[in-house]
Amino acid sequence: MKRQWRRWVVLMVAVAIAIVACQQPIPTGTATNPVVLKMSGWGASPAEQTLLNQVLRDFEAEHPHIRVRFEQIADQYMDVLKTRLIGDAAPDVFYLDALEAPFLMSQGVLEPLDPHITPDFDLADFEETLLEPFTYEGRIYGLPKDYSTLALFYNTEAFAEAGLTRPPQTWEELQAYSKPLTVDRNQDGRPDQYGFGVIPELPRQVFAIQAFGGQLVDERGYATFASPEALAGLQLVVDQYRGDRTSAQKTDVGTQSGSEMFGQQKVAMVFEGNWAIPYLTDTFPDLKFATAELPTMNGKSGTMVFTVAYVMSQQTQHKAEAWELISYLTGKQGMEKWTGTGFALPSRKSVAQVLQYDRDRLRAALVAGVPYAIPWQAGLYPASIMNNFDNQFISAMLGEQPLDQAMLKAQTEANEQIRASQ
The missing domain is CATH 3.40.190.10 (Periplasmic binding protein-like II)
Incomplete structure (x- = not known):
C-alpha cells in the first residue's frame, strides 16, 4: 500500500512538472x-x-x-x-x-x-x-x-505678426486666432496662409465626436457617430471651414499631409503627432514653431493616442x-x-x-x-467605420450635403457592411 502511495505521489509530481513546463516554455x-x-x-x-x-x-x-x-x-x-x-x-x-x-x-x-x-x-x-x-x-x-x-503645432513667427502671445486654449480661441492668422498677401482673394489646417479624416475628428458626449462606436461595435451629441462637435469643424473660411484641407493648398502644409507655411496651426517633429526640423530648418496641448472643446480636454x-x-x-x-x-x-x-x-x-x-x-x-x-480604435471592423466616415464627412465639408445627412448615410452604410461581415 505504501509503495502504491509513493508511486501515486511520484506520478502527481511528474504531472505537475509537466504542467509547469507547458506553461513556461524553456528556451x-x-x-x-x-x-x-x-x-x-x-x-x-x-x-x-x-x-x-x-x-x-x-x-x-x-x-x-x-x-x-x-x-x-x-x-x-x-x-x-x-x-x-x-x-x-x-x-x-x-x-x-x-x-x-x-x-x-x-x-x-x-x-x-x-x-x-x-x-x-x-x-x-x-x-x-x-x-x-x-x-x-x-x-x-x-x-x-x-x-x-496629437498636439497643436503653431508657427511662432506668424503668431507674433498677428499679435498673438500664447497658443489657443479653447476651440473658441482657435477659431478667433484663425482669423488674423489667415492672410492674403497677394491680394488675389485666396489666402496665402490659413489660420488652421484641418485634417477631415476620422482619426483627427474623434475628439470632436466625443466632446459633447458622442461616441464613435457602441458596445457592439456599430457606428454611432450620427448622434446629436457627435454632430455638435463635428459641426464646429465644418462651420469654421465653410463659414469662417479660416481653415484649409491639405488638398486646398496642394500638399500631401498636415505636416507638409504647416511646414510650407500654408497654415499657421495644425494638429500633428510626434512624427512631425523630425520631419519639420529636417525638411524646414528655418521654420519657427512650438507645440501645445490641443485646445479644449466644450470644456473637455481631448486628444488621440x-x-x-x-x-x-x-x-x-x-x-x-x-x-x-x-x-x-x-x-x-x-x-x-x-x-x-x-x-x-x-x-x-x-x-x-x-x-x-x-x-x-x-x-x-x-x-x-x-x-x-x-486610443485610436474603431471596433472589430475599423475599415468600414473609417472609410464611410471619411467619404461623407469630406462631402459635408465641401458643402455637397448637410452634415447630419452625411453622417447618417455614413453610419447606415458602415453598419450594413459590418452586419454583412459578421
Whole structure:
C-alpha cells in the first residue's frame, strides 16, 4: 500500500512538472545552434530602420542563443498578416497597430502574454492608456513599443505678426486666432496662409465626436457617430471651414499631409503627432514653431493616442524565445535605446523620465496628453467605420450635403457592411 502511495505521489509530481513546463516554455537554442525568430513590421524611414537593426543586434549580443530575422512588409501589411495567420505561416513576433488589435485579439490567433510576464518586468511602469488597446477579456496580448498623441503645432513667427502671445486654449480661441492668422498677401482673394489646417479624416475628428458626449462606436461595435451629441462637435469643424473660411484641407493648398502644409507655411496651426517633429526640423530648418496641448472643446480636454505593440503569434514554436525578444524590446533598456533619438515616445513612464521628454520643448505637450487621450480604435471592423466616415464627412465639408445627412448615410452604410461581415 505504501509503495502504491509513493508511486501515486511520484506520478502527481511528474504531472505537475509537466504542467509547469507547458506553461513556461524553456528556451531551446544555443550559441552554436541559435533559434531563428522571424519578426515582421512595416516600412520606416532609413534612419529608423538603421536604429531598429542596431537594437536587434544588441539583443542578439545579449542573447546569443537567438537570432532575429526582420521582415519588412511594405504594402498591405494587415492583409498579408491575416493571410499568413490563416495559412499557419505567421511570424513569431510582429507589429500590431491598436486600430487592428480588437479583431485579431478576438480571433484566437495571438498568444496571451500574461503567463510570460513576471514581477520584475514591471508591467505597472507602462502608461495604462497604452495597455488598454491590447487588452481583451482581461488578458494582455500586446505590449506597446511606443506612441504618439496629437498636439497643436503653431508657427511662432506668424503668431507674433498677428499679435498673438500664447497658443489657443479653447476651440473658441482657435477659431478667433484663425482669423488674423489667415492672410492674403497677394491680394488675389485666396489666402496665402490659413489660420488652421484641418485634417477631415476620422482619426483627427474623434475628439470632436466625443466632446459633447458622442461616441464613435457602441458596445457592439456599430457606428454611432450620427448622434446629436457627435454632430455638435463635428459641426464646429465644418462651420469654421465653410463659414469662417479660416481653415484649409491639405488638398486646398496642394500638399500631401498636415505636416507638409504647416511646414510650407500654408497654415499657421495644425494638429500633428510626434512624427512631425523630425520631419519639420529636417525638411524646414528655418521654420519657427512650438507645440501645445490641443485646445479644449466644450470644456473637455481631448486628444488621440496612436500606438503599436509587439505581439506573439499563437502558432509560434518558440514562445520562450519570442517572449525574450518582446520583453527586451519593451523592457527599460531596449525601450530607452529605441526611443532615445526622439523618433518615438516611450510607453514606459520611467524611460520617459530618464529621457526627460516631459520637459522637452516640443514633446512635452505630446506627453501631457497621455492621461486623457483616446486610443485610436474603431471596433472589430475599423475599415468600414473609417472609410464611410471619411467619404461623407469630406462631402459635408465641401458643402455637397448637410452634415447630419452625411453622417447618417455614413453610419447606415458602415453598419450594413459590418452586419454583412459578421
